Amino acid sequence: MKKRDRMERDRAAGKAELLCEALPWINKMSGKTFVIKYGGSAMEDPELCRQVVADIEMLKLMGVRIVLVHGGGKAINAMLKRLDVPVKFKDGLRVTDDETMEAVQEVLVGHVNQQLVWALNEYGHNAVGISGADGKTLKAEPVNPDLGRVGRIREVDTNLINTILDDGYIPVVATVGCGPDGFYNINADVAADKIAEAMGADKLIYLTDVDGLFRDFSDENSLVAQLTRTETHELLESGTLDGGMIPKIRSVAEALDAGVSEVVILNGTYPHSLLLEIFTDAGCGTMFTQD
Ligand SMILES: Nc1ncnc2c1ncn2[C@@H]1O[C@H](COP(=O)(O)OP(=O)(O)O)[C@@H](O)[C@H]1O
Numbered sequence: 001m002k003k004r005d006r007m008e009r010d011r012a013a014g015k016a017e018l019l020c021e022a023l024p025w026i027n028k029m030s031g032k033t034f035v036i037k038y039g040g041s042a043m044e045d046p047e048l049c050r051q052v053v054a055d056i057e058m059l060k061l062m063g064v065r066i067v068l069v070h071g072g073g074k075a076i077n078a079m080l081k082r083l084d085v086p087v088k089f090k091d092g093l094r095v096t097d098d099e100t101m102e103a104v105q106e107v108l109v110g111h112v113n114q115q116l117v118w119a120l121n122e123y124g125h126n127a128v129g130i131s132g133a134d135g136k137t138l139k140a141e142p143v144n145p146d147l148g149r150v151g152r153i154r155e156v157d158t159n160l161i162n163t164i165l166d167d168g169y170i171p172v173v174a175t176v177g178c179g180p181d182g183f184y185n186i187n188a189d190v191a192a193d194k195i196a197e198a199m200g201a202d203k204l205i206y207l208t209d210v211d212g213l214f215r216d217f218s219d220e221n222s223l224v225a226q227l228t229r230t231e232t233h234e235l236l237e238s239g240t241l242d243g244g245m246i247p248k249i250r251s252v253a254e255a256l257d258a259g260v261s262e263v264v265i266l267n268g269t270y271p272h273s274l275l276l277e278i279f280t281d282a283g284c285g286t287m288f289t290q291d
């Protein structure tokens with residue numbers, strides 16, 4: 001055998017070995033339900049986005065029932081800037097007047113959602129994009145008059161999501177909710193939690209643009225590896241969180257309270273962080289568990 005052929009064979013043997021090593025994990029994953037929230041902050045780079053989509057496809061092939069819930073906060077900010085509409089947040093939630101609501105819908109439902117569907121469908125006929133208004137999946141009501149059309153989820157109707165999953169597709173959910181008087185802007189972290197609760201998900205994963213939760217965001221050595229439910233509540237009550245971490249950690253705590261056994265915050269901009277988290281014992285990012 002020529003030297004080059006031998007090298008190729010050895011490389012292929014390495015890949016086969018890797019697949020065999022993954023077998024016990026594949027067995028463990030099959031039939032489980034994961035809700036994956038893909039944050040707008042982690043979607044900026046198309047190549048990294050392609051890797052996230054490939055990981056999701058891999059999990060699907062392993063028999064995981066995946067619900068993909070996406071954000072798009074940065075893209076909404078960019079659109080509002082183009083429209084010359086001011087961007088305003090309170091405790092991590094976008095103050096949403098009627099004009100802002102139109103932009104949110106246009107960006108989340110019309111653009112980000114369809115981009116993800118398109119990317120997933122590169123791997124086959126795999127994805128179906130919906131907004132929370134489809135099939136009345138996310139029934140919403142106003143949170144607080146100061147926030148305008150920001151919605152709180154009153155109820156998640158899982159019928160449409162389950163139908164899509166049962167038919168072998170990945171539901172891709174844009175977090176626009178429906179109320180009696182029109183559409184509501186729902187924070188994607190909050191929506192992912194409520195969907196995970198309603199689906200009785202085995203795992204809720206937040207993909208963002210940082211390695212996980214930092215005890216002190218100005219100290220890169222303060223990444224938190226694991227927190228229990230009680231510790232998560234203590235952190236929330238300490239008032240030390242800010243920005244997008246407030247709705248995220250509040251959602252983590254609510255998911256744990258509702259019985260989701262594991263929540264993870266991962267860096268979606270790190271290549272294949274999803275697979276690394278699932279196929280290594282140590283995992284990566286910050287893991288939140290029951291007490
Ligand atoms: N303690 C903290 N640990 C990690 N990130 C933090 C912390 N406090 C604030 N952040 C900010 O939270 C951001 C992630 O939340 P967000 O911008 O809402 O992202 P996403 O679009 O993924 O939901 C990080 O980019 C970081 O700037």
Ligand SMILES: CC(=O)N[C@@H](CCC(=O)OP(=O)(O)O)C(=O)O
Nearest residue numbers: 039040071072073093094187188
């Ligand atoms: C009420 C509220 O804040 N809604 C969010 C919805 C999108 C989102 O949550 O996107 P990320 O996950 O990328 O932050 C917003 O308007 O930005």
